[in-house]
Amino acid sequence: MADVASGSSITDWITAISQLAFLIIFILLFTGANQRFQMYLWGKEIRAGLAVLQRYVKDAEEKSKDLLAKYGSKRPKTLVERLKDYVFISPVDIEPTDIIRRLDHLLETRRAQIKQLLMEELTSVGKVERYKAETSLEILSALNMIYKIVRHILLLGEKTNNFLLVMQLRLLLPQIMKIAEGYRKALDDFIKGAPIGDSIGPQIALHMAGTETPWIHLDDDTVAAKAEYDGRTLILVKAEGPASNVGRPGVAVEKIVEEDIFGTGKPSLIITVDAALKLEGEDTGSIAEGVGAAIGDPGPEKIRIERTASKHKIPLRAVVIKMGMEEAILTMKKEIYEGGVKAIERLKEIINEETNPGETILIAGIGNSIGIGQKLEKTEVTQ
Amino acid sequence: MPLGLFDDPVLQMFIFILFIGMTIYIFLQTSQQAKKREPPRKTYTLITCTSTGQEEKREYKEGDYVGKELGTCGDNNEGKLIVKAIYTEEIKPATGKPGSKGQ
Known part of the structure; x- marks a missing residue:
C-alpha cells in the first residue's frame, strides 16, 4: 500500500509541474x-x-x-x-x-x-x-x-x-x-586590375572595333573609334581603360550624333551593350535584347542617350549580358566572357537585319573599363 | 485535461519534453546559417595571335589587360600577340581515378 501511495504522489507532482509549465507558457504567450x-x-x-x-x-x-x-x-x-x-x-x-x-x-x-x-x-x-x-x-x-x-x-x-x-x-x-x-x-x-563582370560592355566594343583600330578621346574618360563591318560604318564608344572608369557614354553619344565627330553623318541605329542583373534562376552569361538605353547610371547619362535618339528619330536598341550583383563587381567569369561572344553575334544579327550597307551604327559599350585597354590615336581630332 | 488520453502524467511529461526538444532543435537550425562555399577560382589570360588566330591560355599576371600587345607571332613575326580576354574559371579538383594520370 505504501508503494502505491508513493507512486501516486510522484505522478501527482509530475502532473502539477507539467500543468504549471503549460500555464506559464500560456501566460507568457499572452503577455508578449x-x-x-x-x-x-x-x-x-x-x-x-x-x-x-x-x-x-x-x-x-x-x-x-x-x-x-x-x-x-x-x-x-x-x-x-x-x-x-x-x-x-x-x-x-x-x-x-x-x-x-x-x-x-x-x-x-x-x-x-x-x-x-x-x-x-x-x-x-x-x-x-x-x-x-x-x-x-x-x-x-x-x-x-x-x-x-x-x-x-x-x-x-x-x-x-x-x-x-x-x-x-x-x-x-x-x-x-x-x-x-x-x-x-x-x-x-x-x-x-583585371576586368570585372561589368567590363563586358567595353570589352565587346573593343572586340567589335578590332585590335588595330585607333581610339580617340571624346573627353577625359571616354573614347570612341570608327570601324567597318559588312559594308557599314561602326562607331564604338567605351570608357577609357585599363583604369577603373565608367566614362560618360551619354555625353559621348550626344556629341557624336550632334557634332558628327567622325564625319559619317547621322547614325541609323544606336545600340547600347551592358551588363544586366539576372533574376534568380537565370544563367550567368545569358543574353537578351530589347529596346531602350541599357545603362545603369543615376540618370544623366541614360537620359542623354534617350533624348539624342528620340530627337533624331534613331532607333535605340539594347543587348544585355546577364549576371549577378556580385559577379558584376568581381573579376569576369568565363561564362560572362562567353556571353560577350554570343552578344557580339547578336549585335551582328541586329545590324544585318535593321540596317543597310553604307549606313552608320553607333554602339556604346557601357560599363567599367577596368582591365580593358585600347590603342589610342596619337593625333586626336576632337577638342 | 479534457481527454482521458492526456490524463496520463508520463505522457504529459513526454509531450512537454518533446515540445522543449523541438524548440531547441528549431532554434539551433535557424541560428546555424548554412553557408554555401563558392568553389575556388583562378584568373587566366587568353592571348591570341592576330595573323594565325591561334589562342593560348596562361595564368593572369599583374599588368595584363585586354588589348595589351605582348609581342609578335607567326612564322615571320608578321602578327601581334594580343590579350583577348581575362577571366576566372573554377578550379576543378583532380579526379583521382586509379590508373589515370590526373591533371
Missing part, C-alpha cells in the same frame, strides 16, 4: 514575452552580422591606406578619414524641373573634386593607379555606409522597442551581408 525573446534572438544575430560588417570596414580601410601609401600619399590616414564619410546630397525632387541638369552638376562636381584631391595627393603615379585608389575609397565608403545603416536600424529598433523594425532588418540581413561580402571581395579584384 515570446516576441521579446524573439527580438533578443534577432538582435543577437544582427549584432553578429554587424561585427562581420565592422571587420570588412576595417579591412577595407587598411587596404585603402596601404594602397595610398604605396602610390606615394603622404597622408593616407587623413585622406581615408575624409573620403570614408563623403556624402552625396540628392537634388530637390519635389520640384522636378531641370532635376537631371542639377543631378548631373552634383555628380560631376563630386567626381571632379575627388579626382582633383587624388591628383594633388598622388603625384608620382599615373591615371590607372589614381583610379584604383579612387575605386578603393569608393568601396570603403559603400561598406562604411552599409555598416552604419545596419547599426542605426538595430539601435533604433532596440531603443524604441520596435519589434517590426528589428524583424525586417533580420530578414534582410542575409541579402545585406551578401552585398557587403561582394564589395569586400571586389576591393581585392579592383586592386588586381
Whole structure:
C-alpha cells in the first residue's frame, strides 16, 4: 500500500509541474514575452552580422591606406578619414524641373573634386593607379555606409522597442551581408586590375572595333573609334581603360550624333551593350535584347542617350549580358566572357537585319573599363 | 485535461519534453546559417595571335589587360600577340581515378 501511495504522489507532482509549465507558457504567450525573446534572438544575430560588417570596414580601410601609401600619399590616414564619410546630397525632387541638369552638376562636381584631391595627393603615379585608389575609397565608403545603416536600424529598433523594425532588418540581413561580402571581395579584384563582370560592355566594343583600330578621346574618360563591318560604318564608344572608369557614354553619344565627330553623318541605329542583373534562376552569361538605353547610371547619362535618339528619330536598341550583383563587381567569369561572344553575334544579327550597307551604327559599350585597354590615336581630332 | 488520453502524467511529461526538444532543435537550425562555399577560382589570360588566330591560355599576371600587345607571332613575326580576354574559371579538383594520370 505504501508503494502505491508513493507512486501516486510522484505522478501527482509530475502532473502539477507539467500543468504549471503549460500555464506559464500560456501566460507568457499572452503577455508578449515570446516576441521579446524573439527580438533578443534577432538582435543577437544582427549584432553578429554587424561585427562581420565592422571587420570588412576595417579591412577595407587598411587596404585603402596601404594602397595610398604605396602610390606615394603622404597622408593616407587623413585622406581615408575624409573620403570614408563623403556624402552625396540628392537634388530637390519635389520640384522636378531641370532635376537631371542639377543631378548631373552634383555628380560631376563630386567626381571632379575627388579626382582633383587624388591628383594633388598622388603625384608620382599615373591615371590607372589614381583610379584604383579612387575605386578603393569608393568601396570603403559603400561598406562604411552599409555598416552604419545596419547599426542605426538595430539601435533604433532596440531603443524604441520596435519589434517590426528589428524583424525586417533580420530578414534582410542575409541579402545585406551578401552585398557587403561582394564589395569586400571586389576591393581585392579592383586592386588586381583585371576586368570585372561589368567590363563586358567595353570589352565587346573593343572586340567589335578590332585590335588595330585607333581610339580617340571624346573627353577625359571616354573614347570612341570608327570601324567597318559588312559594308557599314561602326562607331564604338567605351570608357577609357585599363583604369577603373565608367566614362560618360551619354555625353559621348550626344556629341557624336550632334557634332558628327567622325564625319559619317547621322547614325541609323544606336545600340547600347551592358551588363544586366539576372533574376534568380537565370544563367550567368545569358543574353537578351530589347529596346531602350541599357545603362545603369543615376540618370544623366541614360537620359542623354534617350533624348539624342528620340530627337533624331534613331532607333535605340539594347543587348544585355546577364549576371549577378556580385559577379558584376568581381573579376569576369568565363561564362560572362562567353556571353560577350554570343552578344557580339547578336549585335551582328541586329545590324544585318535593321540596317543597310553604307549606313552608320553607333554602339556604346557601357560599363567599367577596368582591365580593358585600347590603342589610342596619337593625333586626336576632337577638342 | 479534457481527454482521458492526456490524463496520463508520463505522457504529459513526454509531450512537454518533446515540445522543449523541438524548440531547441528549431532554434539551433535557424541560428546555424548554412553557408554555401563558392568553389575556388583562378584568373587566366587568353592571348591570341592576330595573323594565325591561334589562342593560348596562361595564368593572369599583374599588368595584363585586354588589348595589351605582348609581342609578335607567326612564322615571320608578321602578327601581334594580343590579350583577348581575362577571366576566372573554377578550379576543378583532380579526379583521382586509379590508373589515370590526373591533371
